[in-house]
Amino acid sequence: MRAARGITSRAHPLWLAYILHRLSGLGLALFLPFHFWVLALATTDPARLDGFLTLTEAGAVKLAEFGLVFLLAVHMFGGLRLMALEFLPWTPSQKTLAAGATALSFCVAMLFLLKAI
Amino acid sequence: MTSNILKVTLERDAGGQTEFDVPAYESQTVLDVVSWIQQNADPTLSYRFACRVGMCGSCAMMVNGVPRWTCRTHISKVLDGDKVTIGPLRNLPVIKDLTVDMDPFFDKWVGAEAVHHGTLTRDDPIAAVDETSPERVEANAGIECINCSVCYAACDTVAGNPDYLGPAALQRAWTLLNDAKDEGRAAILEAVSGRGGCHNCHSMGSCTAYCPNELDPMSAIAGLKRETAKSFFKRGR
Amino acid sequence: MLSLRLYMAQRITALLMAPLVIGHLAVMIYAIQGGLSAEEILGRTQGSVAWFLFYGIFVVAVAVHGAIGLRTVAHEWGGLKGAALEVFMWAVGLGLFAMGARAVWAVTFA
Numbered sequence: 001m002r003a004a005r006g007i008t009s010r011a012h013p014l015w016l017a018y019i020l021h022r023l024s025g026l027g028l029a030l031f032l033p034f035h036f037w038v039l040a041l042a043t044t045d046p047a048r049l050d051g052f053l054t055l056t057e058a059g060a061v062k063l064a065e066f067g068l069v070f071l072l073a074v075h076m077f078g079g080l081r082l083m084a085l086e087f088l089p090w091t092p093s094q095k096t097l098a099a100g101a102t103a104l105s106f107c108v109a110m111l112f113l114l115k116a117i
Numbered sequence: 118m119t120s121n122i123l124k125v126t127l128e129r130d131a132g133g134q135t136e137f138d139v140p141a142y143e144s145q146t147v148l149d150v151v152s153w154i155q156q157n158a159d160p161t162l163s164y165r166f167a168c169r170v171g172m173c174g175s176c177a178m179m180v181n182g183v184p185r186w187t188c189r190t191h192i193s194k195v196l197d198g199d200k201v202t203i204g205p206l207r208n209l210p211v212i213k214d215l216t217v218d219m220d221p222f223f224d225k226w227v228g229a230e231a232v233h234h235g236t237l238t239r240d241d242p243i244a245a246v247d248e249t250s251p252e253r254v255e256a257n258a259g260i261e262c263i264n265c266s267v268c269y270a271a272c273d274t275v276a277g278n279p280d281y282l283g284p285a286a287l288q289r290a291w292t293l294l295n296d297a298k299d300e301g302r303a304a305i306l307e308a309v310s311g312r313g314g315c316h317n318c319h320s321m322g323s324c325t326a327y328c329p330n331e332l333d334p335m336s337a338i339a340g341l342k343r344e345t346a347k348s349f350f351k352r353g354r
Numbered sequence: 355m356l357s358l359r360l361y362m363a364q365r366i367t368a369l370l371m372a373p374l375v376i377g378h379l380a381v382m383i384y385a386i387q388g389g390l391s392a393e394e395i396l397g398r399t400q401g402s403v404a405w406f407l408f409y410g411i412f413v414v415a416v417a418v419h420g421a422i423g424l425r426t427v428a429h430e431w432g433g434l435k436g437a438a439l440e441v442f443m444w445a446v447g448l449g450l451f452a453m454g455a456r457a458v459w460a461v462t463f464a
Contacts, residue, residue, distance in 0.1 A: 014323075026423075039457035039458075040456045041460075042392060042396060042461050043459075049392045056390050076372060079372070278429060310357070310358040312355055349359075
């Protein structure tokens with residue numbers, strides 16, 4: 001209860017961005033060893049690798065994959081935001097414009113990619 | 118305000134009553150509430166204040182989990198129904214009740230070289246300061262700090278990393294770095310690049326969000342990061 | 355806890371990885387169309403110097419970046435400090451690098 005109040009009492013946007021960046025980074029770091037291990041099966045046990053890859057068709061695993069892609073994207077954009085904040089002494093409106101432009105161009109690129117294939 | 122009686126909980130060491138009924142009145146500040154308890158309910162209560170007008174920086178406390186200057190915070194703005202919880206400032210050792218030991222906070226100001234590095238004597242003419250230069254504008258942005266330690270209490274990085282110098286000390290270091298009258302550039306950059314330096318900051322911005330004087334320590338720390346990164350590439354280390 | 359040098363290593367690897375992550379995201383979205391198979395992945399990567407370099411640089415950068423990031427979390431949230439913190443950081447970095455290098459080798463030139 002006290003911990004929950006501790007969090008809600010300082011849940012302003014920049015703090016939420018900080019906690020999201022930390023938790024996504026932590027999640028990615030914990031996932032990476034597993035990711036590397038599965039890929040290395042290509043030499044040691046190809047049949048088992050295919051077993052893992054067919055597993056990716058399952059609903060629950062698909063959801064987990066979506067989660068991982070989200071973690072990666074959110075950690076990257078959060079990191080770029082942080083570096084812009086630290087290294088580029090922009091005005092707030094310039095920052096909003098830059099963030100908006102980046103998000104928009106990313107959406108356009110993704111849309112293009114999904115259409116193209 | 119919903120009732121005439123405030124339910125006030127004080128977070129304090131074992132012993133002594135922790136919940137008090139305090140009569141409410143118009144334009145009452147959090148400090149007024151604490152003072153009423155000390156004067157009418159528990160004379161042993163320890164707390165710290167001096168000027169009561171937001172200049173001295175001695176009355177900051179945690180109010181419903183948020184650090185605030187209590188003399189300039191109306192109780193009506195922070196009440197949760199008719200309840201409020203008041204505790205000692207976070208991230209500093211408690212001496213007694215609502216009084217914390219500010220020594221670690223001020224030691225870190227010195228640790229950040231946030232002290233004046235003068236070279237002139239009284240016999241030199243007074244140096245002219247250009248109020249419109251970009252450096253002076255940067256310096257002016259941070260000089261209204263009253264050392265209340267609200268930013269220090271708000272910072273989760275301070276909570277997890279006891280060596281971290283914290284927002285107030287680093288902001289003053291940034292102010293002096295931009296001050297034409299201060300000659301301590303090398304010493305400041307060295308001090309804020311150490312183990313507890315500006316690079317530990319995660320830009321979570323609680324310092325800027327809660328500063329009662331609406332200063333922006335987070336951006337000041339970002340300035341230090343830029344300057345130290347520049348000198349990193351220049352000196353190659 | 356974080357020196358200027360570690361901070362710079364963290365930011366430089368981050369900047370290096372930004373285009374790599376976008377590439378990785380694009381490949382993932384492309385590759386999962388019509389399901390994943392070992393044959394498909396290896397058909398793309400085996401013997402390719404370009405993919406070896408792409409993922410090789412990625413692994414080196416992520417090992418450095420992840421080790422420094424986990425160092426910070428281990429100190430702030432885990433209370434680890436001193437020699438134990440240094441050992442932890444190097445173990446994470448070398449471990450990530452070893453596992454990642456093995457994986458990249460497995461899908462390219464092994």
